[in-house]
Amino acid sequence: MKNIRNFCIIAHIDHGKSTLADRLLEYTNTVTQRELQSQTLDDMDLEKERGITIKSHAIQMDYEYKGEKFILNLIDTPGHVDFSYEVSRSIAACEGALLIVDAAQSIQAQTISNLYLALENDLTIIPILNKIDLPSANPEEVTDEIMNLIGCEYEDVLRVSGKTGEGVHHLLEQIVERIPAPVGDPNAPLQALIFDSVYNPFRGIEAYFKVVNGSISKNEKIKFFATGKEYGADEVGTLKLKQVPKKTVECGDVGYLVSGIKDAREVKVGDTITSFEKPAAGPIEGFEEVKPMVFAGIYPIDSEDFEELRFSLEKLRLNDASLVFEPESSAALGFGFRCGFLGMLHMEIVQERLDREFNMNVITTVPNVSYFGYSKKEPEVPILINNPSEMMDPSIMDRVEEPFIKASIITKSDFVGSVMTLCIEKRGEIVNQSYLTSERVELIFNMPLAEVVFDFYDRLKSISKGYASFDYHPIGFRASKLVKMDILINGDMVDALSSLIHDSNAYHIGKKMCEKLRELIPRQQFDIAVQAALGTKVIARETIKALRKDVTAKCYGGDISRKRKLLEKQKEGKKKMKQIGRVEVPQSAFMAVLKLND
Numbered sequence: 001m002k003n004i005r006n007f008c009i010i011a012h013i014d015h016g017k018s019t020l021a022d023r024l025l026e027y028t029n030t031v032t033q034r035e036l037q038s039q040t041l042d043d044m045d046l047e048k049e050r051g052i053t054i055k056s057h058a059i060q061m062d063y064e065y066k067g068e069k070f071i072l073n074l075i076d077t078p079g080h081v082d083f084s085y086e087v088s089r090s091i092a093a094c095e096g097a098l099l100i101v102d103a104a105q106s107i108q109a110q111t112i113s114n115l116y117l118a119l120e121n122d123l124t125i126i127p128i129l130n131k132i133d134l135p136s137a138n139p140e141e142v143t144d145e146i147m148n149l150i151g152c153e154y155e156d157v158l159r160v161s162g163k164t165g166e167g168v169h170h171l172l173e174q175i176v177e178r179i180p181a182p183v184g185d186p187n188a189p190l191q192a193l194i195f196d197s198v199y200n201p202f203r204g205i206e207a208y209f210k211v212v213n214g215s216i217s218k219n220e221k222i223k224f225f226a227t228g229k230e231y232g233a234d235e236v237g238t239l240k241l242k243q244v245p246k247k248t249v250e251c252g253d254v255g256y257l258v259s260g261i262k263d264a265r266e267v268k269v270g271d272t273i274t275s276f277e278k279p280a281a282g283p284i285e286g287f288e289e290v291k292p293m294v295f296a297g298i299y300p301i302d303s304e305d306f307e308e309l310r311f312s313l314e315k316l317r318l319n320d321a322s323l324v325f326e327p328e329s330s331a332a333l334g335f336g337f338r339c340g341f342l343g344m345l346h347m348e349i350v351q352e353r354l355d356r357e358f359n360m361n362v363i364t365t366v367p368n369v370s371y372f373g374y375s376k377k378e379p380e381v382p383i384l385i386n387n388p389s390e391m392m393d394p395s396i397m398d399r400v401e402e403p404f405i406k407a408s409i410i411t412k413s414d415f416v417g418s419v420m421t422l423c424i425e426k427r428g429e430i431v432n433q434s435y436l437t438s439e440r441v442e443l444i445f446n447m448p449l450a451e452v453v454f455d456f457y458d459r460l461k462s463i464s465k466g467y468a469s470f471d472y473h474p475i476g477f478r479a480s481k482l483v484k485m486d487i488l489i490n491g492d493m494v495d496a497l498s499s500l501i502h503d504s505n506a507y508h509i510g511k512k513m514c515e516k517l518r519e520l521i522p523r524q525q526f527d528i529a530v531q532a533a534l535g536t537k538v539i540a541r542e543t544i545k546a547l548r549k550d551v552t553a554k555c556y557g558g559d560i561s562r563k564r565k566l567l568e569k570q571k572e573g574k575k576k577m578k579q580i581g582r583v584e585v586p587q588s589a590f591m592a593v594l595k596l597n598d
């Protein structure tokens with residue numbers, strides 16, 4: 001055990017985590033140059049396209065230092081706030097963290113939030129200035145910032161280039177020198193922390209774990225604490241580029257388990273594996289059920305596809321335990337599902353996978369957060385509301401609570417004014433403002449999560465010309481003055497377009513919403529009224545003027561094939577339309593709220 005080093009890499013997006021990880025694998029001969037495709041650790045197709053690590057993995061390297069053999073386990077962490085619980089469990093499995101800071105970009109919001117997670121878990125931090133080969137690198141100033149942030153000495157900050165490999169040999173030595181070996185009792189009952197799981201279509205769910213105490217052996221009977229389920233350990237082993245089956249994974253080491261589990265929900269990140277015969281007294285601390293933060297309705301365009309959509313979602317859930325869904329019906333859209341996601345990125349991934357892997361043609365409604373409604377009746381019982389159209393009647397309601405977050409934004413001092421204006425418009429309250437250097441400021445706000453879901457990132461990016469980074473974590477529910485706004489199209493209420501908005505914004509948002517829908521709903525052969533209403537009170541109205549659209553009008557004469565082509569094209573366009581009363585409404589209209597400021 002004294003020759004094991006478990007560590008992770010924490011960094012802001014694009015600061016070079018994957019590139020540096022590749023170099024570590026290359027310099028320890030874990031992979032050859034040829035095996036190193038562009039980026040070894042990101043192996044899902046989707047991940048490659050987005051260039052971000054969606055699911056954490058682990059990889060083991062053999063390294064010889066001063067004539068002694070060491071095992072280095074690199075545990076990869078996802079780089080997006082949607083997956084912050086997974087990050088926290090990966091960090092909990094390590095004794096050390098490489099804190100990577102881009103020498104040109106300096107410290108960003110995610111650097112700081114992940115650093116705090118690492119410090120909470122008592123990890124040894126190795127600060128690294130990365131991308132020192134860049135002409136725009138600013139090593140002295142950024143080193144100063146790092147020293148201020150973590151209170152270390154100038155010499156402690158390593159200088160590395162993941163691209164050229166400069167400094168990487170020294171980094172490997174420092175991993176062995178500075179990061180402590182795991183502590184644990186090899187003779188105690190088994191406690192292994194699950195920090196990730198992946199789905200394998202042939203072998204079922206594979207759990208990735210770190211053995212905190214005891215050891216885990218092939219064919220041993222094991223038990224999971226959180227779910228209480230028992231299994232046989234069909235196969236255990238360590239993780240090189242491929243899995244390496246072993247008889248036993250020893251105390252302190254990182255490994256994988258295959259036990260024929262078919263459903264991802266049975267292997268929960270943060271749960272503890274113990275021995276069935278000789279169970280540990282309790283689980284490792286820190287387990288939490290992950291809760292979805294964002295909800296949206298997913299409806300088949302063709303209502304006959306409802307069962308197929310259910311089947312596809314069930315299939316997706318087998319390898320994505322954080323996806324939740326239940327059937328719901330909408331007067332406007334028919335039968336579909338209310339789905340819960342960890343965040344907006346997670347929602348996009350699910351949408352994309354439904355489309356790519358299952359060829360499902362679906363309409364997704366405007367995402368919303370979940371609320372707690374309290375009725376005036378005693379005793380007070382909170383009612384969970386995951387869909388604005390389920391909001392209780394204002395006459396019986398005492399109050400609504402919505403989730404709040406603590407948001408950290410790092411930007412240049414020039415943009416402080418506009419960032420503040422944006423955050424205050426988004427109902428944020430400033431909590432703190434501190435200067436990292438004379439040029440760069442960290443702003444902390446308490447804000448409603450709902451406001452971040454709607455076009456916050458994009459606006460932050462544009463007002464700061466890209467010089468702002470953003471991260472957040474939830475801080476609980478708070479009461480807000482929220483009202484339910486309904487949208488009527490030709491007098492028909494479209495429940496899928498209802499939203500909960502703050503009282504003070506209602507008129508403004510109602511007006512914008514109607515204007516946006518007027519743009520998005522194609523003109524049809526009759527006038528269409530679009531109205532926004534609070535209860536029975538209409539607060540805004542727009543009219544979409546009638547138009548007679550004959551796509552073939554242009555094709556005079558007898559060019560039948562061209563005519564057919566145009567009609568085909570029109571049909572294609574209709575695929576993404578939903579009939580509301582007499583009006584055809586495109587998918588984009590259901591997401592109109594997200595684009596009010598375009």
Ligand SMILES: Nc1nc2c(ncn2[C@@H]2O[C@H](COP(=O)(O)OP(=O)(O)OP(=O)(O)O)[C@@H](O)[C@H]2O)c(=O)[nH]1
Binds near residue numbers: 014020079131132161
């Ligand atoms: N010049 C230079 N570029 C680098 C270096 N390391 C990484 N890059 C580039 O920086 C970009 C981001 O690198 P990645 O390794 O994908 O960054 P990452 O932190 O893993 O990104 P996420 O997975 O999105 O968090 C890529 O275009 C790399 O080629 C370096 O040392 N020098």
